[in-house]
Every structure is written in C-alpha cells, then in structure tokens.
Amino acid sequence: MKQIIKVVEVILLITILFTFAMFQGGFVSWFLFYSLTPILLYIFVLLLYPMKNWKVNSKISSTHIHAGQSIDLTITLRRLLPFPIMYVSLEEVCPVTLNRNDIGKEKYHSIANQTIKEQPRTLRKLLFPYFKREMEAEFQITNLPRGKHTFTHVIIEIGDPFGIVKKRYIHSITQEVVVYPMSYPFKWHVVSNQMEEGTKPAQIYDEKLTNIVGGVREYTPGDKFSWIDWKATARKNTMMTKDFEQEKDAQMAIACMVGEENVVKPLVLEASLELSMSILEEARKRKQHVTFHIHGKEIKHFSEQQIMHHIAEVKGYLSTIAPVTKRREQLSIWKHVPKGAFILTIWTKLDQTVVEHMSMLRKREYHPIVCYIRPSKEITMEEKQILQQLRSLQVPYQVITEKDLLKTRWEVRIHK
Structure with missing residues (x-):
C-alpha cells in the first residue's frame, strides 16, 4: 500500500508540474518541468524496480568455534539488471543470543555479578553500487559467547539520493554458528600410580615413573640427561635412553x-x-x-x-x-x-x-x-x-x- 501511494504521489507531482508549465508558460515554468522530470521518472522506476530476484549469499568463516573467538561474515548481493542505485543499506540481523560478549578469562573479574551485561549487536554497512551487478559486505563478529546462534535474515534497503523513496526487502537466509565452551591449559594433579589392574589408585603429580625400565631406545629431544643409558650408547655408538614402563x-x-x-x-x-x-x-x-x-x-x-x-x-x-x-x-x-x-x-x-x-x-x-x-x-x-x-x-x-x-x-x- 505504501508503494502504491508513493507511485500515485510521483505521477501526481509530474502532472502538477506539467499543468503548471502549460498554464503559466515562460522559461522558468518549463525549466522546472524539464529539470525535475528526469528525477521524478528515476524515482518512479525505482519504485517499480524488483528486488525479489536479487541473489543473496552469506558465508561464515567458521561455523564451530570456541567462546571468546571471532568469526568473519561475508554477504554477497547479485542482481541481473545494472539499474543505477545510489546506495544500498545492508543489515545482518543478529540473534539475541549474541547480545553478550565473552572476553575470555577477564570476564571472571565480575564472577560475583548476578547478571551479565547485554548489548544488541548491529551489523550494518552502506554500499554505493551505482551500476554494479555484484556487491559484497564484510563484517567481523568478535567475542562470541557460548551457545548456538542462528542468523535468520538479511535486510536490504535502497533509495534515491533525496530520501523521497526507500524500499526494503527482507531476505530469509538461515545460518548457525555453534560456540563451544573455551578450554584453557590445565595442570593435571590426579592420575594413577598403579602398575597392574586391581591395585588401589594413588594420587601423584605430573611426573613419569623412572624406577622401572622396560628397554632402551634412541635419544629424542626433551629426554632427561639422567635417562641416558651409557652402556647401550657405547655399544650402539649412538645416543640411547632408557624406555620406562608407562603407568596405567x-x-x-x-x-x-x-x-x-x-x-x-x-x-x-x-x-x-x-x-x-x-x-x-x-x-x-x-x-x-x-x-x-x-x-x-x-x-x-x-x-x-x-x-x-x-x-x-x-x-x-x-x-x-x-x-x-x-x-x-x-x-x-x-x-x-x-x-x-x-x-x-x-x-x-x-x-x-x-x-x-x-x-x-x-x-x-x-x-x-x-x-x-x-x-x-x-x-x-x-x-x-x-x-x-x-x-x-x-x-x-x-x-x-x-x-x-x-x-x-x-x-x-x-x-x-
């Protein structure tokens, strides 16, 4: 209905200008008519310009990441007719689940807070395509919180440079990003000190048993100096280290x-x-x-x-x-x-x-x-x-x- 009203308004304005020029006559009247008519005709065609046949593609750099990391979102628009368009406003609608920011371990400074501060994310970019048939917009979404986040649609808006006409088209496109909980380096304190099944487990630290030798092997970077088997080294004429039995x-x-x-x-x-x-x-x-x-x-x-x-x-x-x-x-x-x-x-x-x-x-x-x-x-x-x-x-x-x-x-x- 709004589009029909706009079309009627443009036709009515052209008619008024033509009537004014016919009855008033003179250079000024016809100058106004010929000057404004191309602009009004452009607006009239823009109102009738179809946007449903635009092809919209959305690409996400990674669909599975960890909390606190970032993704790059690229939206590509393709159209058949190279009709001159002054600007295109492109907006990717973010789900409410992205209203939180995960800043990694720094968030634990506020661990006592009962609520987490939320702020809606806005992904909007202004493009100037003119006669281009293909347009591309890139967005970076940072500090993603844990959860499953679904992008559902893209809003495309075009208009004339005078702001008389604005056309909006909502393109449905579903993409999901799964954000896993972040894992951090962890010092493992509780392991088993048992060598056979059925024995009682004990608590030790991250150290390897060095009292049971199962054989010898060639030296590899990282082996301790105390592990070197000098007899085997002399016999084989190459650096050999003790190979210990692994704990269960x-x-x-x-x-x-x-x-x-x-x-x-x-x-x-x-x-x-x-x-x-x-x-x-x-x-x-x-x-x-x-x-x-x-x-x-x-x-x-x-x-x-x-x-x-x-x-x-x-x-x-x-x-x-x-x-x-x-x-x-x-x-x-x-x-x-x-x-x-x-x-x-x-x-x-x-x-x-x-x-x-x-x-x-x-x-x-x-x-x-x-x-x-x-x-x-x-x-x-x-x-x-x-x-x-x-x-x-x-x-x-x-x-x-x-x-x-x-x-x-x-x-x-x-x-x-």
Missing part, C-alpha cells in the same frame, strides 16, 4: 553438576563448563581413561570412546547447557564407572546434599573429589562447615575462586 591411568569420571537458575550466577556456570572442558581436553591429550557426566535438566553420560573419538558431540552438548529450574538430586555415576575410580565432581551450589552424595560414593568404594566454584567474598559459614564435613569424610576438595580462574594455567590442588 586410573579410570576417572568427571561430573558437572549444573546449578539452579535462581541460585547459580551466570559466570559461575560458564566457569564450571570451561573447567570441565579443560579437564577433558587434558585427559584426551594424555589418553587417560575418563568418562563425563552432566547433571542438569537431564542426566547425560558420555563414554570414554565418545570423549576420545567424538569430542565434538560433547562440546556441542555443552554449548546448549543452561541453568535448570530445579537441580536433580539423583547421582547415578556409579552405574557407568567401575569401583575404585576417581570421581571429580564440579559443583556450583554447596549444601548438605553434596555431603550425602560424597558419603554414598565413599561407601561404594569410589574416590570422590569436590571442586566448588564460588566468588571468594561470598563463601558463607554454612559452606565452610560443609567443607569441614567433607574433610571428616576424607573427601578431597578445592574451592575455586576468581583468583584461580584468572590464572594463565588452571590447576586443581586438592586439600585433604
């Missing part, structure tokens, strides 16, 4: 307990997911036997094979995790983990339920460990008493605060 890793389970929406702070949840992802990446790097379990809106289990060979599935699931209305009280990890295994639990809420779960795991001959993420100034006396109960149960624990999260390398230092 104890079966481990990582359990991330997603907190309730009205309790857990948004950045605490992000920290729990990024910590889980960091531990899993370190376990994969070391080829350790580990399973992963999420207790949130639903209970989700990931096997060792999924973690080793299909880690993208795990990351994709973590990208969609949100605080739950009510946390599940059932802890069913033992159904998927053999007895005697380490179970590292990551909590965003500490109450008496945690003590009950850890006591139950101890009775089932597991070795539970508690990681509790909490702003340092908000640790209450009640939570300190719960930590004391865990100590009496001989359950190792660590309270992770913003001070720990801001470190270059994350560590889990268990205090008994």
Whole structure:
C-alpha cells in the first residue's frame, strides 16, 4: 500500500508540474518541468524496480568455534539488471543470543555479578553500487559467547539520493554458528600410580615413573640427561635412553553438576563448563581413561570412546547447557564407572546434599573429589562447615575462586 501511494504521489507531482508549465508558460515554468522530470521518472522506476530476484549469499568463516573467538561474515548481493542505485543499506540481523560478549578469562573479574551485561549487536554497512551487478559486505563478529546462534535474515534497503523513496526487502537466509565452551591449559594433579589392574589408585603429580625400565631406545629431544643409558650408547655408538614402563591411568569420571537458575550466577556456570572442558581436553591429550557426566535438566553420560573419538558431540552438548529450574538430586555415576575410580565432581551450589552424595560414593568404594566454584567474598559459614564435613569424610576438595580462574594455567590442588 505504501508503494502504491508513493507511485500515485510521483505521477501526481509530474502532472502538477506539467499543468503548471502549460498554464503559466515562460522559461522558468518549463525549466522546472524539464529539470525535475528526469528525477521524478528515476524515482518512479525505482519504485517499480524488483528486488525479489536479487541473489543473496552469506558465508561464515567458521561455523564451530570456541567462546571468546571471532568469526568473519561475508554477504554477497547479485542482481541481473545494472539499474543505477545510489546506495544500498545492508543489515545482518543478529540473534539475541549474541547480545553478550565473552572476553575470555577477564570476564571472571565480575564472577560475583548476578547478571551479565547485554548489548544488541548491529551489523550494518552502506554500499554505493551505482551500476554494479555484484556487491559484497564484510563484517567481523568478535567475542562470541557460548551457545548456538542462528542468523535468520538479511535486510536490504535502497533509495534515491533525496530520501523521497526507500524500499526494503527482507531476505530469509538461515545460518548457525555453534560456540563451544573455551578450554584453557590445565595442570593435571590426579592420575594413577598403579602398575597392574586391581591395585588401589594413588594420587601423584605430573611426573613419569623412572624406577622401572622396560628397554632402551634412541635419544629424542626433551629426554632427561639422567635417562641416558651409557652402556647401550657405547655399544650402539649412538645416543640411547632408557624406555620406562608407562603407568596405567586410573579410570576417572568427571561430573558437572549444573546449578539452579535462581541460585547459580551466570559466570559461575560458564566457569564450571570451561573447567570441565579443560579437564577433558587434558585427559584426551594424555589418553587417560575418563568418562563425563552432566547433571542438569537431564542426566547425560558420555563414554570414554565418545570423549576420545567424538569430542565434538560433547562440546556441542555443552554449548546448549543452561541453568535448570530445579537441580536433580539423583547421582547415578556409579552405574557407568567401575569401583575404585576417581570421581571429580564440579559443583556450583554447596549444601548438605553434596555431603550425602560424597558419603554414598565413599561407601561404594569410589574416590570422590569436590571442586566448588564460588566468588571468594561470598563463601558463607554454612559452606565452610560443609567443607569441614567433607574433610571428616576424607573427601578431597578445592574451592575455586576468581583468583584461580584468572590464572594463565588452571590447576586443581586438592586439600585433604
């Protein structure tokens, strides 16, 4: 209807100018008519110019990235007729899920905040195509937050240089970007010191056993000087080092307990997911036997094979995790983990339920460990008493605060 009204207005204006020139006569009247007629005719044709046959292509540099990283978005417009257009306003409509900025570890300075600051993103560019048949606009979207973000449509607007006519066309084009939780360098403290099946696992640091020699091999850069086997070196006339038996890793389970929406702070949840992802990446790097379990809106289990060979599935699931209305009280990890295994639990809420779960795991001959993420100034006396109960149960624990999260390398230092 607006377009029809504009067409009628232009025709009416041309008619008025012509009538004025006919009745008034003289140089000035006809000069006005001949001067304005080309402009009005251009506006008239612009009103009738079809935009539906424009081809719009959108290309994203990467559809799967990690939180805090950036992507490049390129939009290409192609048209058949080289009709002169003074300007094209191109806008990619961003989903509301991109209103947050993820600035990496620096965000944990504000871990105590109950809400995360949001600001709508605007991706708009002005192009001057004139007679060009192909136009291209590039945008960079930085500091993407965790989640699945779907771009649904592009808004194209053209008009005349005098602002009399503006035509808008919304082109539907769906593209999805999956942003995984970020993983950071992680210092692994809990590994197995067992050499045979059935023995009790013990806690050691990131060091290799050097007391059981399985053979010799050629020297490789990075080997310690003390590992050199001088007899074998003299015999083979080449540098040889001792080859030690590799320790077997104890079966481990990582359990991330997603907190309730009205309790857990948004950045605490992000920290729990990024910590889980960091531990899993370190376990994969070391080829350790580990399973992963999420207790949130639903209970989700990931096997060792999924973690080793299909880690993208795990990351994709973590990208969609949100605080739950009510946390599940059932802890069913033992159904998927053999007895005697380490179970590292990551909590965003500490109450008496945690003590009950850890006591139950101890009775089932597991070795539970508690990681509790909490702003340092908000640790209450009640939570300190719960930590004391865990100590009496001989359950190792660590309270992770913003001070720990801001470190270059994350560590889990268990205090008994």
